Amino acid sequence: MSYEDLIKYGSEKTxxxxxxxxxxxxxYVGQDGDIMESRFNV
Incomplete structure (x- = not known):
């Protein structure tokens, strides 16, 4: 998600x-303003 979307909607859920x-x-090469969550399996 982008930072602007997070500020606009207020939460990750919305x-x-x-x-x-x-x-x-x-x-994927991240762009300026991206908020990323890394998921992996151990």
Missing amino acids: VHEAGLLREEVKD
Whole structure:
């Protein structure tokens, strides 16, 4: 999600409900303003 979307909607949940939460592939190059969460399996 972008920082602007998070500020506009107020929480990760509302960004997700608006359909703006993205899942990218592992070789995605982050853009300025992106908020990323890394998920992995141990």
